[in-house]
Amino acid sequence: MHDLNPQQKEALQHINGPLLVLAGAGSGKTKVITHKFAYLVKTHKTPADAIFAVTFTNKAAGEMRERIGHLLPNDIRSAWIGTLHSQCGRILRKEIKNLGYGPDFSIYDEDDRCNLIRHILKDFKIYEALYKGVSSRINILKASLIDPDTFLASGDGFGFDEKLAKVYIRYQDELQRSNALDFDDLIMLTVKLFREFPKVLRKYQDSLAHVLVDEFQDLNASQYHLVKLLAKQHKNICAVGDDDQSIYRFRGADVQHILNFEKDFPGAKVVRLERNYRSTQNILDVSHAVISANPNRKAKKLWTDRGRGEKVHYCWLNNEEEEAKHIAKVIKELYLKGAAAYKDVGVLYRVNLQSRALEDALRDAGLPYRVVGGISFYQRKEIKDIIAYARLVTNHGDNVSLRRVINTPPRGIGAATLSKIEGEAKKKSACLFDILKVAAKNSGIVSSTKDKLGSFSSLIEELAPRAGQDAAELLKAIVERTGYRETLDDDRKQNIAELIVSAEGRDIREFLDKVSLQTSHEEAAPGDHISLMTLHNAKGLEFPVVFLTGIEEGVLPYFKAIGKEDEIAEERRLFYVGMTRARDMLLLSGSRKRRLYSRIQEQEPSRFLKALPREYCLWIEKVAEYHPFKAGGRDNKKAEIVKVKPLFASGCRVKHPVWGVGVIRDCYGDGEDQKVMVNFPTIGLKRLSLKLANLTKI
């Protein structure tokens, strides 16, 4: 406990009754949670299994488990440490029979759910491209604990719409028939279980003496409700979060939960962690100036004893290519000066399409980079196909998976055959697989098709007994026996091989759960490279050097948020999250012109910049005669920035009076200050100032 600061200690020691820990960025909140867990077990003899500790990401959960493991001698394998979804999964595997599902339910991700919704829309002859909107509406309903029946009974509530209701009912029905749950069901059905079976709830309430919730600001209504239910009896809930870092409103997260905590839990103690261990005071002051302009926030002011540090840079350029080139140049200089390794640098942006210009510039400059995020491993087609086979093998009722694989690889079972089976299944309210099995023997289907159906169903059934073995064995068998292997190119084979390795020695059920709940696979890849990612993806990370790009009206805040007060507040928080990722250097940039969806737009600097205290900033405007904050300044003629072609560039051969001939590896700085790195065969790499070194080009 001695390495905790007074506020952290306070948070640790308050163990009876509700506690809200307002943990600013970089204030050591993970430390508080892990130490609190250990403290409860060690000092207060709480069984490790009596603490329900939740986070939002698998990564955070893994870290939490590992760190607690280091703090305690106990075996914590069975402890309730995990994401809320995985914990619900665990509860439901045991208890879901109460709700009329089987314990072997499949878990559908966003992709599976969209497939199902599209299928339903097609069936209802509703314009199929609406599926995204429908999906998100259903998302929101479930996140608000509105199940189809409640929705029907709601009258005009919740934006009732008959078509939506029809689709929602059918969707939920299809899920149940497939014995499948989507992500939101994991929460919603757990709540339903607890509401309808108080005995079951009681069992969990009794055994869970403490509830610890990380990232509290990210809870949606159903998740909050669930947590409240669990904590209702002992009232020992410790909520850790930061309202200023709430950036998932569009997923249903509601900052209000953190703001209302004291009302919902009367007598709650509130602890503020305002000491920051990450950034310099300049970075903290600048970001504070930005975030404190938001209404309705819990006042907090972060401080550090690290000193002022480097000023926050702001640079305004002509267009996104110049912005990107500028960034590449600055990174290179930092690298050559030895101020930062590439892995110390994070380049963040609001929207993915911004990565393109940045990637081009970094590639041109020969700098190593990685784009973090994007399509995750588990969303690749080949992985999803194999997983769908495995699901179907373990859960024959899984219609979505069956539709996915029945003709993958092509085995001549086309749309016509499938729709016959669909019709039959609906009539008999049976699952597709059972119908297919029977259809292989009788009914009015051409005999050649019958054979195909028969061999498909027996294939799945032959694989079923292997479900008891090692998950890797089952996956291997699937890849071989289904003929899937033949359809693969080398990349995909590689991916599948990786999947199989990760399944080794695991139980298939457990493996599928893990895979279904593990949606982002992007581990911080080892190696020295610059990281590129969206602001959302940067949450929870830190870098010594952070570039925030596109700090313009229309990009940050994004144009869709403009004019809506609470969305602007969220954009501001997003900006804040980005700024507080920086340890030592924070560099903001924007550009006057930007291409957004095939249109070149004239941009203005973000409104968020107006609040920046200039004394902590270094302002560089590389757009000549253009003063962004001066009214009417926009149409001043733009003096071209004349590019002086450098005399010395990498690759040139040069001669030095003492060391002789060498090859320039790199150049940085401009004009008088230009420096070069030269490789001399006799003595190796040398860093030289052009002004002093008296080099001649040869």
Next chain:
DNA sequence: AAAACTCCTCTTTTT
């Protein structure tokens, strides 16, 4: 079942 064509969309995305 592949190839060619058209149409549509285009913010962020922990599980």
Next chain:
DNA sequence: GAGGAGTTTT
């Protein structure tokens, strides 16, 4: 401006 998905064609 480009990628994805659906549709039509071969």
